[in-house]
Amino acid sequence: MTYGLQLDPEKTAVVIQGTQRDLLDPDGVLSTPGIRNHVESQGMIAHIRQIAETFRARGAGVVHVLFVIEKDGRGTKANAPLYRGVLAAGGIRRGTWGVEPIDALAPREGDFVIEKARENPFYNTTFESVLTGLGVDTLVVVGALTSGGIEHTARHAADAGYRVLVPEDAVAGQSATSHRNTIEGFLPAVAEITTTRDIIDAMQHVAH
Structure with a gap:
């Protein structure tokens, strides 16, 4: 928990990932009951919406x-089990229903949308x-999966000099156990583990 949290909307951005239909929708080719059950028990979708709306209201x-793979799968190197599995399943392919975010977490006007082809959103993208253009530090x-894109992002961001906060109730894992192992593992070394309520309060009460 992070007490007395203060955030400057002009220097803070929320990064939302792992919200695509193929991962979160029951009909998604990469979705599992474990993921969906943990997303629901966390209240992840509602918490992300609350954070995003607060950020938009404050101009942050x-x-x-x-995560986007070309429709024919070309251009994605299958050098690791993760990428081999995604390619074999045919998931998150460009132009398909499953590559889009679920409706509840769809981008709004003024939001930024970045495509990545690996777990790390910093790698070979415009992220x-x-x-830098936003001037954030x-x-x-937020989003899914805790032990995947969330931890990848936090580790690289910390090395790149960013302060990282992970609201524990706005992320979800492959299961409650996987999520907890990450939250109690190395993640707290590179990110401050906090809550949705703390983030919203810090954004709403900052002095100008």
Whole structure:
């Protein structure tokens, strides 16, 4: 828990990832009961919406990161089990229903949308250029999966000099156990573990 949290909307962005239909929708080709059950028990979708709306209201950056593979699968190197599995399942393919975020977390006007082709959103994308353009030094990282894109983002962001906050109830894992192992593992070394309520309060009560 982070007490007395203070955030400057002009220097803070929320990074939303792992919200695509193929991962979160029951009909998604990469979705599992374990993921969906943990998303629901966390209240993740509602919490992300609350954070995003607060950021938009304060003029802070809202950045969506979408994992996108070309429709024919070409251009994705299957060098690791994760990428081999995604390719074999045919998920998150460009132009398909499943590659889009679920309706409840769809990007709004004024939000930024970044495409990534690996777990790390900093790798070979325009992500950091957008963050630099926004002038932010603090990232609030939300979405799924806790042990995947969330931890990848936090580790790289910390190395790149960003302050990272992860509201524990606005992220979800492959299961409650996987999520807890990450939250209690290395993640707190590179990110401050907090809550949705703390983030919203810090954004709403900041002095100008």
